[in-house]
Amino acid sequence: MKIRTSFPYETTHQDVRIPLSDGTRLYARVWRPMTDEPVPALLEYLPHRLTDRTAPRDWQRHPWYAGHGYASVRVDVRGHGNSEGMPGDAYSPVELSDGVEVIEWLAAQPWCSGRVGMFGISWGGCNALQIAALAPEPLEAVVTVCSSDDRYDNDVHYSGGSVLAVDMHARAAAMLASEALPPDPLYAGDAWRETWLWRLEAVEPLVHTWLGHQTRDAYWRHGSVCEDYGSIRAAVLAVGGWHDPYRDTVLRLVEHLGHLPDDRVRGLIGPWPHQYPDRGLPPGPAIGFLQETLRWWDRHLKGIGPGASAEPKLRSWISDSHPPATVYEELPGRWVGDPSWPSPNVGFVSYGLADAGTRSRRAPSTGPEGTPGSPGTRAEDAAPVLVRSPLHTGLDAGRFRPSGDDADLPPDQREEDGKSVCFDFAVEQETWILGRPRVRLRLTSPTPRGQVVARLCDVAPDGASTLVTRGVLNFSARRGRDKAVEWTPGTTEDVDVELNGIGHAFEVGHRIRLAVSSAYWPWIWPQPGSEAGFVLDPAGSTLELPVREVTVDAITFAEPEQSEPLGVVIPLTLDGQRPERLVVRDVAQGEWRLEVNPRYGGTRDYPDGLEFTEDAVDTYTINESGPLSARTRSDWSLRLHRPELPWDVRIETRSEIACDATSFSTSDEVVCREGDEVVFHRTWERRIPRNAG
Structure with missing residues (x-):
């Protein structure tokens, strides 16, 4: 990994609040090149808290784009992080319409040329596609990474019509814990506590909705761009990894965006997991992904450079046979290019x-x-x-x-x-x-x-x-x-x-x-x-x-590079970390239990003084007595601490799912503390008819 310290432009950054038409203000961080000329804007739009959770990742790429002549903007979705408003469902109509307003606000700024691109991974990649399908006029190009075009059959909820116990449960539990987090008083000011308590009253476990729609109905069709690929007008670079569950979206986008001019859709699938391809996380090899996207932005937002016109429409990694393992630093193989998808090869x-x-x-x-x-x-x-x-x-x-x-x-x-x-x-x-x-x-x-x-x-x-x-x-x-x-x-x-x-x-x-x-x-x-x-x-x-067809294709990528890291410190602790995946068999009871440590980050000390700690364990249990014994549980514990204020907040959540022949039973609990005081405690119990899943 090359750490870039010098760029064509000097840069600056500032935090701003973007006003929406209903009076809500979304929290944003804007990195800009120091130039008097208007430049295109790039938007990443997520619920995942730009001042802490995604801050290390954001500093790897937003300053890099600013150094190459773009205003790169990271925005927290309504009701999350330091943004105002109430949290809602994933990809709700409100979230998407807010995103359109943000794009229009960016295009109207005096430092913006009026041309906007949007990028993101996972949630951010999904809503980039969905907002592109709404076709706001300033949005001219998208880079969508590890995203889904089909919310029902290619996301974390269902697969082949079956409930994804492993990730519907884990994702819903993680979102419940995340939505219970407060604004940060360093950025939100004295109103943080009032806003937090107001939000907590509106929190509802997403699993209630997700399990309540067990077939591909209107709920799932909303936000699934596969319903109408023709609504997308922006240029789309779709990126995925063979070890990411969403990778089929890349193939479908390359196939179904044929209404766009030839140079306005490209697909790239590497050996990667659910991560940006430049981060160097196994399996690799990693690539110079920021350089790839820069060429995309230059072509479609600045009208310079050759863009993708000389490249195959789909570039893919073909892995060689390799022995089984739970991790590979790099997989053996090679890159191949295909002129279209489906491919004549x-x-x-x-x-x-x-x-x-x-x-x-x-x-x-x-x-x-x-x-x-x-x-x-x-x-x-x-x-x-x-x-x-x-x-x-x-x-x-x-x-x-x-x-x-x-x-x-x-x-x-x-x-x-x-x-x-x-x-x-x-x-x-x-x-x-x-x-x-x-x-x-x-x-x-x-x-x-x-x-x-x-x-x-x-x-x-x-x-x-x-x-x-x-x-x-x-x-x-x-x-x-x-x-x-x-x-x-x-x-x-x-x-x-x-x-x-x-x-x-x-x-x-x-x-x-x-x-x-x-x-x-x-x-x-x-x-x-x-x-x-x-x-x-x-x-x-x-x-x-x-x-x-077996071919030899001359496809290469630049070395990965990023901007200087934020400087987050992960302190050493005396506590041993639990195993990532532990299988326990109770022979006498005929029970099998899988315990998963999702490794979301542990303890981190931020340069602005924040101490952020999160711990989680997901448990999946089944008994040989029959399929109705299946059950899941997720436990989360989070702490946000600023010793200098002082400020100390703790959140604990528990989420469980069980079943019988006719229903799913869900149980969720949230406990929030400020110091030693419990400021919020709520439990939810639901029985959801089992009509398909």
């Missing part, structure tokens, strides 16, 4: 499951009493097989949104493969895949509800199994995500499962493995009756791989 190749060379299997059975068969069944034995996975299948899935930590990625999949039905295909010549694999399965379900999970693995000659990609289908969503249709028990249907996109090269001598399971906890919430599994008929089932 990619064609689907079909593998019949009845033709698999080996198959680990469970013996055919008409009910739940089937017994395990022996691995290595020959392909000619293509009789239907019972798929009935243990309910704790999925504990080795890895983190849903990897962020560069040591336990993020899936370990060796042999144990998970042993709980699945597997179909292996020998790799006789190097095989590159790029895109979304597809599986068609002929299934017979003995119950009206259930789910199927398909994992694609790269199996080395020594048997090590590396997860490549995966996909999920809730049986009730098999005829569309907008409806819930129960399966008629005992009947046979063909279902299609689309796996997440990937770029991967299978090495000669390895095996391509399709592993099929009936459970995947805690990624997806198990369905009532799903412990019975289902019967799979290999004779009517296929795996289709998007096989890419």
Whole structure:
């Protein structure tokens, strides 16, 4: 990583309040080049508190852009950080309309040329796309990183129509804790306490809304730009990582933004996790991402430079075969370029499951009493097989949104493969895949509800199994995500499962493995009756791989560089840090528990005197007794302390989800203290009908 200390422009920064039409003022930090000439403005718009939580990351890029001739602006969403107003739902109409007003305010400033770009990662990448779909006139270019174009089926809530227990729960709990944080008196002034207490009365756990919409209804269609790609007029650079769950958005944007001129849409997918590609967090290699975006801004906001016209429309990383591990500093592989998406370099190749060379299997059975068969069944034995996975299948899935930590990625999949039905295909010549694999399965379900999970693995000659990609289908969503249709028990249907996109090269001598399971906890919430599994008929089932032509493409990137860091200090403590992922098995009780430390930051000392401490643990439990034993819990503890004021605030939250056959039960609690005084305490209990998820 190169730290840039000199730039074409000297810079300055100041904090301002941006007025909205209803009188609310949003807190903003503006970095500007010291010049008398108006310059374009770049906006990053988030709820994640610019004076503390995102401050270290903000200082890596906003001053860098200012040093290259842009006014770079970071704004807190209404009701968050030091912005006024009440917190609301993610991507609410109010949040998006506020964003449009901010863009128009920026364009009207005397230091702005009237041309605005918008960028962001995750939440900020999503609302950049959604605001682009509203087409405010000054917004001419967007860089969206690790974002979603489909809020229902490609976000933290649902996958294939199934509830994402692992991230719907964790995300809702994290947002509850975040929304309970107060404004900072150093920036908000004496009104901070009144504003805080006012906000707390309006806080509502987001899980109530998210679980209340279990099919793709109007709630999820709002903000999903896939509903109308044609509404986007700004130039779009879409960026993702193969280890980020949102990466398919990049492929869809490149495909569906064809109404834009040729140089106004580009896609870039690297080996990265849910992080900006210049931060150097594993897996790498990292790239000079700020330089890439600068060329984008220069072309579309200043009208200078060649822009993207000479580049492939999609640049992707193809990883080589590699042994399984939970972290890689860098993955082996290479960059490739494709002129469009779908690409003329990619064609689907079909593998019949009845033709698999080996198959680990469970013996055919008409009910739940089937017994395990022996691995290595020959392909000619293509009789239907019972798929009935243990309910704790999925504990080795890895983190849903990897962020560069040591336990993020899936370990060796042999144990998970042993709980699945597997179909292996020998790799006789190097095989590159790029895109979304597809599986068609002929299934017979003995119950009206259930789910199927398909994992694609790269199996080395020594048997090590590396997860490549995966996909999920809730049986009730098999005829569309907008409806819930129960399966008629005992009947046979063909279902299609689309796996997440990937770029991967299978090495000669390895095996391509399709592993099929009936459970995947805690990624997806198990369905009532799903412990019975289902019967799979290999004779009517296929795996289709998007096989890419093997090419040598001259694609390179500059070395990563950033501006000088903010100077946040992480103090050493005597307390040992809990493991990132800990699996506990209670043999006598038949219970499995996964404890996750999300590693959001620990204790940090800021240059402005703030001491910020946060600690969290997410727990996922399931019992062999049945799928209705599944439950989740998240505990958060946060402290904001300014010794010089003095100011000391603590927040503790608890969030739980459990279920029965007909309902989800949620329980949430928030306790806020100023010093030793409890200033707010509230609990919520809800029962939410289980109509699909």
